[in-house]
Amino acid sequence: MPIALGLVGNLATNTVTVSDRWWPPAVWVAVCVLAVGAFLVERGRTREQVPPSDLDGLTEALARAVEEQWRYEEEQRRVHDPVAMGVSWHSAPDALADQWANICRVPAGATAPALAVAGRVEQVAEVYRRIPSGRLVVLGKAGAGKTVLAARLARDLLADRTAGQPLPVIVSVGSWNPATTSLEVWLAGQLLRDHPALAGAVRPGGPTRAAALVSERRVLPILDGFDEIDHGLHRAALSHLNTTPDLPMVITSRAPEYTAAVTETDVLTAAVVIELEDLTLSDLADYLPRTAAGHRTGIWDEVLTQLREQPHASGPAELSRVLSNPLMVFLARTLYSDTPGRNPIELLDNRRPATGDAIEHHLLGAFIPAVYRQLRPGAPRWRTDRAHHYLAYLANHLNRAGTRDLAWWQLRDTVARATRVRLIAALGFTVGLGLGGLFSEAIVEGLAQDLAFTLTFASAVALAFALAYGFPNRGPAPTHSHLQIHGWTRQIGGKLRTGLAEGMRFGLVLSLGGGVTLGLALWFGQGRTLGIGALGLGFLVGAMYSLAVGLIYGLVVGLTTAFEAPVNPRTVAGFSTLLTIDRRNALWRAFVGWLAFALAAGSPVALANLSSAGSVALAMGLGLGLTFGLVFGLLTRLMKSAWSQWLLLARIWLPLTGHLPWAVTAFLHDAHQRGILRQTGAVYQFRHARVQDHLTP
Structure with missing residues (x-):
């Protein structure tokens, strides 16, 4: 190990000697970055209003946030402008509903009379409260008003809700795959997407708040769009829902898909089934x-x-x-x-x-x-033809993905994989080319060898970027945390373990790439004197150095990520809100990665040269670490974020190719304001599936 550190130290000494003009500015850059990092931490210093274990308080805070969200959304959809449409309903055929004795939860052998469940939109909460089982299925044609009725039910239940009652939450159930995921797990994931505060654990090593709320029946799921579950899974979905017959829920669906599922399996246990009626001429005369x-x-x-x-x-x-x-x-x-x-x-x-x-x-x-x-x-x-073009592109993306949810972090997937790989590889090659050219003079001699090393290094970085960030079918998910100094000591143990695990994985991968790169460098530079042994020696030195880097990197990452905590419970992650949260976290984590790699890469060099170079060794190590940290610390951590790939692909590439406007977020917000899109938590949806389908050729 001392021999390896000495060789790396000599390499760093040569580097600093050749490039003695760039490391003093690097020190000033490091100081500025540290100051920015301290500012970000201080800015994120907010205490949570609800302790992680206080699910009662958390539920109440979420209830207020959800009520505000749906009030705003109803205003945007102009549901009651100037008055609500006269949507009404009647009981569905008996073959689609359970027996009244099961609905009313009477003891075995007892009978129960039929409940009066017909009504109009303004009576939906009143009708629902009459159902002892709390299970309701709403059937209707496309565009009949099922989602509007579900939103009205949620708002009315929230308005009259008392402490301890379940929190009504509307989720689009079309993305649920009952063959692979239980309803509880899927529902917890949907809650976590729309409510970042639910990411924290209720206790160290325990389930997330979202999972706890679901498992303790503190959530009333309103499953909108049962008919949009993948074809062939309706039967499995209905069977799975019947495994928890005591769980209150509301389901909306088109009648044919629900009828087919009931015919193939069974009715939804203890559920009342109603069917929306067509508007009459009298309804039109009252409204239009x-x-x-x-x-x-x-x-x-x-x-x-x-x-x-x-x-x-x-x-x-x-x-x-x-x-x-x-x-x-x-x-x-x-x-x-x-x-x-x-x-x-x-x-x-x-x-x-x-x-x-x-x-x-x-x-x-x-x-x-x-x-x-x-x-x-x-x-x-917006020009009408361009707006139509942009909306059609988004509608095509959703139809290809088989979803109604327009999530900003999934716009990355609209770029073909081949194009995505080339773009990300080009980014890695550009950065690698700059770093390779910077260090090649200190490693090899001669123009041809210098060029060969630079291209080898840049190609290695480009390949690593393409494999890590371009090939996966799905990009990274957005984060759900903020920066907080208060209480970081409570989670330091778990964060250190996580950081060390990541650091060692990073070190093992880096040892292979670093060993090969340094082996080739020694072969180019010292092959005449060391012969074929230069390859082996370079690989050994690179591998040992990289493992040491991984250890220090993991420690720093673990310590700094301990400052991350769930956001305020009143925060509902709208489209732009979640984007802002993830951008802030991406920049923070990139800064941490840069700092971690600067310390990790520079410390062994400084220690190896400390006896001979004295205090200059610290500057040598810092210069080396900050420079290599640009790729291995800052960029690798940054590219692991959903925001960075959104920035590269959705904010730059798609507008550059004419598929989306340059102001993507502003365009989507404006479409929402105009009533073309509706917002459900962290995602947008077209106002109705028929609008989305009409935009698709």
Whole structure:
């Protein structure tokens, strides 16, 4: 080991001698980076309002946050603007529901009368509270208002909720695979995605807060979109849900998929099943005239008159059928009530085909142009054709991925793997080329050997980057923590173990790459004197040095990550919020990686030269560590983050190729404000699946 350190020390001495002009600035850079790191830690110094073990307090804090989120979301969707649509329902056929005795939880041998469960949208919470089992299935056509009804139920339950009652949480169940993941595990993952505060453990070594909330039945899951579970898994999903018959839940689904699942397996145990009704002409007359005001008051009068007086004529009959669907009514309201210069009488124009499909296609196709023609004070202006192009790209991505959830960290996956690999490899090659050129003069002699070493080093870095960050099908998930000084000593033990494990894995990988690189360097530089032994000696020196680097690196990473803690329980991770959290954590972890590698790479060099070089050895080690730390510390840690790949691929490459705008986040936020997208926790979704599907060729 002393021989190895001595050889590396001589290498560093030559490096510093050749490059004595760059290490003093590096020291100043290190000081500045340390100051920035201290500022970030201090900025993140906030105490949690709820201790990790206080699930009661945590649930109450989350309830307030979820209520605020859904209130805001209903305002954005204009659900009650100016009034709510008159969505109503009735009991589904008996073949789809369980016996009333099971629903009412009466003892064996007892009977129970049927409950009155019919109602309207404003009565949904009242009807749900009548169900002793707490299990409800809502069936309806596409666009019938199932998701709106689920949101209204969640809001009303939250408004009247008392301490200790379960927290209603709406999750899109389409991504659940019951064949591989239990509902409890999947639900905990969805909660963790949308509520970063649930990432912490309830006790050292215990389950996460999200898992604890689910296992202790503190969450009422509202599973939206049962029909969107992968084809062939509906039966397995329903069977799995029946393994916990005492768990209250609400499910929404299209009727055919749920009926098929019931036919193949069984009804949902102890569940009431209701079916949404079509809107009537009376419902339309109560709603549509209220949506047009001022000089546009009365634009729906002629349409409603024809629907009422000519119910069997082809045009009015087809339009009545289309407008019996709440989604189509919303589109018609947007296109005509909210857009100056448009008159809904054109829906009855005899010059166009009067089929229902043609009318629906017209409403869906005109929706986005109508929305982007509306002027919003302070909002960015987007050309309608470009906005349509961007939205179509996103819709195609979601359809290929088989999901309705538009997550910013998954936009990376819209870039073809070959392109992704080339881009990430190019980044690694560029950085490796700069570092290789910097150190080649101290290692080898001669222009040809210098160029050969530089290209070898850059190619090795490019290959490592491509394999580590380009080839995986799914990119890294976003983080759910913030920086906090208070309480870091409680988790230092676990963080040290995790850091050491990561450091040793890093050291083992680095030992192979470092050994090969240093072996080739000695072969190029000293091959004439050492012969073939230069390869073996270089590999031995590189491997031993790299393992020492891994040990020190792991210690520093473990110590610094102890400052990470779950965010405030009131934080609901919206699209932009989670992006901000992950960016801050990515920069912090990159700084930690740079600092860790600077100490890890520089310390052995400084110790090996301390007797001969004195205090200069410290500067030598720091210069070497900071420089190599640019790749092995800062960049490798940075590229492991979801934000960095979002930055490289979604914020640079996709706009550069015209698939998305340069202001991606602003565009998505504006689309949400315009009502094209809806937000569910940390992800966006198209307002309705039919809007997404219409954008896909």
